[in-house]
Amino acid sequence: MGTETRDMGEAAGSAGGFGNQHSSEAVAGALPLGRNSPQRAPLGLYAEQLSGTAFTEPRATNRRSWLYRIRPSAAHPPFLRIGNGELRGAPFAEREPDPNRMRWDPLPEPPAGTDFVAGLWTLGGNGDARGRTGMAVHLYRANAPMTDRVFGNADGELLIVPERGTLLVHTEFGPLRAGPGHMVLIPRGVRFRVELPDGAARGYVCENYGEPFELPELGPIGANGLAAARDFLVPAAAYEEAAGPVEVINKFGGSLWAARYDHSPLDVVAWHGNHVPYLYDLRRFNVIGSVSFDHPDPSIFTVLTAPGADFVVFAPRWLVGEDTFRPPYFHRNVMSEYMGLIEGAYDAKAEGFVPGGGSLHNMMSAHGPDRETFQRAGAAELKPQKIDDGLAIMFETRWPLTLTEQAWSTPSRQRAYDEVWEGLNSHFPS
Ligand SMILES: O=C(O)Cc1cc(O)ccc1O
Numbered sequence: 001m002g003t004e005t006r007d008m009g010e011a012a013g014s015a016g017g018f019g020n021q022h023s024s025e026a027v028a029g030a031l032p033l034g035r036n037s038p039q040r041a042p043l044g045l046y047a048e049q050l051s052g053t054a055f056t057e058p059r060a061t062n063r064r065s066w067l068y069r070i071r072p073s074a075a076h077p078p079f080l081r082i083g084n085g086e087l088r089g090a091p092f093a094e095r096e097p098d099p100n101r102m103r104w105d106p107l108p109e110p111p112a113g114t115d116f117v118a119g120l121w122t123l124g125g126n127g128d129a130r131g132r133t134g135m136a137v138h139l140y141r142a143n144a145p146m147t148d149r150v151f152g153n154a155d156g157e158l159l160i161v162p163e164r165g166t167l168l169v170h171t172e173f174g175p176l177r178a179g180p181g182h183m184v185l186i187p188r189g190v191r192f193r194v195e196l197p198d199g200a201a202r203g204y205v206c207e208n209y210g211e212p213f214e215l216p217e218l219g220p221i222g223a224n225g226l227a228a229a230r231d232f233l234v235p236a237a238a239y240e241e242a243a244g245p246v247e248v249i250n251k252f253g254g255s256l257w258a259a260r261y262d263h264s265p266l267d268v269v270a271w272h273g274n275h276v277p278y279l280y281d282l283r284r285f286n287v288i289g290s291v292s293f294d295h296p297d298p299s300i301f302t303v304l305t306a307p308g309a310d311f312v313v314f315a316p317r318w319l320v321g322e323d324t325f326r327p328p329y330f331h332r333n334v335m336s337e338y339m340g341l342i343e344g345a346y347d348a349k350a351e352g353f354v355p356g357g358g359s360l361h362n363m364m365s366a367h368g369p370d371r372e373t374f375q376r377a378g379a380a381e382l383k384p385q386k387i388d389d390g391l392a393i394m395f396e397t398r399w400p401l402t403l404t405e406q407a408w409s410t411p412s413r414q415r416a417y418d419e420v421w422e423g424l425n426s427h428f429p430s
């Protein structure tokens with residue numbers, strides 16, 4: 001691993017580093033030097049600030065970028081409401097919060113002509129987009145490129161985790177190419193258009209309404225480990241001059257609005273700042289684990305953290321624990337856990353948890369290894385074992401997740417999920 005993942009496609013042109021101040025210009029001299037707003041910006045471009053945090057946010061957490069564009073974003077007619085499709089927003093009130101364990105198979109293929117935005121399907125969430133709290137879990141399945149359509153989300157940032165098919169994400173900051181095993185982080189408000197080089201794609205999206213994702217503290221781990229800041233790549237500036245009309249879709253307060261621009265809003269020739277999209281290869285994650293005994297809590301697998309959501313990856317790793325039940329333990333957790341599978345299998349579930357599917361173990365719901373996993377792990381010979389047949393992810397959140405009506409009623413939901421814990425009988429000698 002590591003060395004063979006050098007090919008990061010379009011992102012490779014530019015340096016990275018999570019949280020850094022980045023800059024990029026598609027045409028030399030497009031970026032003003034020493035000031036953000038010269039009387040006349042270079043090359044006749046329009047200067048525009050995109051603020052991801054309040055102007056007065058403390059320096060360490062302040063996020064903003066300056067964009068130098070061919071036309072100002074402000075040149076547009078009114079936004080009008082369009083249909084939300086299968087997208088839902090917080091607050092989630094279609095159903096009551098439900099303490100039951102849930103699991104889903106992959107959703108059926110969408111109709112032909114479904115692009116990334118039309119293919120967004122909301123599973124559930126918490127908080128309130130208007131109060132900028134909480135998060136939502138969406139799935140996407142797409143089989144058509146976004147042509148003459150550009151999307152931006154005023155409600156929060158989007159953490160996109162492809163499970164199948166490559167996404168060529170043309171952002172205002174330039175293109176990012178992400179496939180299975182990668183994640184893309186699109187900050188609040190940043191506009192983008194998704195093309196599908198493989199013809200079709202599907203995956204998971206965590207929408208974070210609250211304060212943005214950050215790298216977790218490392219504490220006693222030290223100065224290195226987990227996801228390295230430098231492995232988060234940013235795009236190199238690239239611009240489109242497509243003459244309109246371009247439908248610019250804005251998700252605002254949970255609903256979709258659209259305005260017909262007479263030009264592509266992906267017309268940024270240069271930019272600088274720290275409110276930028278990132279691409280990260282999950283296989284670059286430096287996995288920390290126990291080298292003595294016991295199964296550590298999965299917080300050591302945290303890639304990115306925010307007050308309302310954590311993003312966790314279960315990447316290939318060695319298990320060496322002595323006198324240890326090695327798979328995830330039985331537990332009840334104050335946090336709510338939505339899990340997805342990118343490939344292979346997950347070590348807590350012998351079967352039924354499949355790539356493209358998902359599971360939800362809500363606040364305090366009892367879960368853990370299924371019967372087969374429990375029996376197998378209790379009898380296993382404890383020699384060093386490489387877990388390298390899977391890549392799973394988790395969106396963990398401090399508030400319970402409430403399902404959408406469609407997440408409850410879809411035939412993809414496994415009605416008999418509870419049965420995986422049946423037959424865990426008493427072995428207590430009485
Ligand atoms: O439920 C799960 O599979 C996720 C999980 C993994 C783990 O290693 C420990 C606790 C936990 O919630």
Ligand SMILES: [Fe+2]
Nearest residue numbers: 333337361367
């Ligand atoms: Fe769990």
